[in-house]
Amino acid sequence: MTHVTACIDGSASAPAVCDYAAWASQRLEAPLTFLHVLDQRQYPVSADLSGNIGLGSREHLLNELASLDEQRGRLALEQGRIMLAAAKERAIAEGVNAPEAKQRHGDLLESLRELEGEIRLLVIGRQGESSDGAEAHVGSQLESVIRIMHRPVLVTPTGFKQPESAMLAFDGGATTRKGVEMLAASPLLKGLPIHLVMVGVETGESWAQLNAACSTLAATGRKVHTAIRAGEVESTLHAYQTEHGIDLLVMGAYGHSRIRQFLVGSTTTHMLRTTTTPLLLLR
Template sequence: MSNLKPDSVIACLDCPDHVQAVLEASMWASIRLRAPVGLLHSMPSLQQKAAINYSGCLNIDDENALLEQFTSKEHLSNYELKAQGRLLLSQATSYCEQQRHKLKTYTLHRHENLNQSIDYVDDKAQMIVIGHHVTCKSTLSQLIRVSHCPILVTHAPFLPPTTALFAFDNSPTCHKLLNWLCKTPLVRALTVHIVMVGKETSDNCDALREAYAKLKQAGIKSKKTLLDCRDVAAALNYYQNQHDIGLLMTGAFGQSRLRELLQGSDTKKLLVSTKTPYLLFPKA
């Protein structure tokens, strides 16, 4: 029987360098969404049994020595992998409790790879939080492609944002993201910069103005900008850096495969270049 709770924020604890950042980001989202946090650990595949060093990933001393015992071996048995996962989940639970946010947390210990685990939680989760450096063989891009749930990718350390950049391209996915932003409490307290990259045509100006008006009507403090630039990722990075914006939000892989092949994927470029938390909304 599944212990997955509906509408949870799922914290993926697969990356040692980002465990604390993922927990911080998950708690930040959970408070705003009023959702429980599901602490997810996926056991490595049979082909990947190399020991992963989780010791010191959280500032909890009493169990660090226990986690260190798993790093002394080149490969771990199934029993040892399960024990390491249980210990990590216990430590993550203790860390969340120490933050005194009064959050509801529970654990999900999956004996499968991260890709399969995300598929398992995808339909019921409200949001998935993942570290920028994943340890599974599937790349970050592949994990995002298969998800039907908003994914928040975080670097370490996680810094709670006060502003957000919503990259708007008038696509069906962006309109779906716009509708979600108008309803979700996640960004209610943030100033949202809605930015469109493209020519200053009447169609683009009208689309941007309508999207901006929709955010304002939803009670979200907003600013709008149209950037005339051919390189979408470079323009968004420049604007985000110039205005010191703490959260990037885009649709995920909205381009056609042919355009990605010819010009490269804007989503992939942003995943590489963005140094802030990055919220990706699933393709419509």
């Protein structure tokens, strides 16, 4: 059975990641797994330093360096275990049954590639452990994670608010049409009103695409609102979201349309930086 998998670290986003993961796990009726990866760049495995210039004849320095690295790694490993235990306790308090914990030493991207077959939804914080704390800062690995994953990714802010409404940025393309089908089939947003918003010029074709998507979602009993707004994509979507108090933004992760281009290259970081709500990226 595939899991909701939540990436846990020592960042300010970790509590919200726990809470959104617990919420998603219960909505999807899927088991929850917390994942902590000990970054090998910060805590490398034991290395042979004897070939380093100037150190070969100083055995005591080699031993001391090895001892310090080992101690740092051991402490970081224990810290990760404590974080995972706290995350499990938090999820259990929210009603999740028997959450699991996994800890790995290595690279986050490689770990996610290896585990992808077990993942139904990945939950990850917008700000990672290496963040400088700036509210607009986006974790350095987040774009890479989004690129490699072939599963939906829920990117969380630093605070949790249970979603009560959602907005799908719709452009009529194949990716967002598939996104509509995914939302219609998934229990994740069941019972929540969904806003389908297209940014562009109103035409008969655009309304036909929007109404077809609306019918797909409405057929599952969902309350659906539709709108076409003119303007710049990012600011228009955010303005609509603010106007209607929408808690969750849903987008397709890749593509070539005006909307989906926000998640290609540097614009990914910009879109994530400017949203204050969780962002669900569909693949």
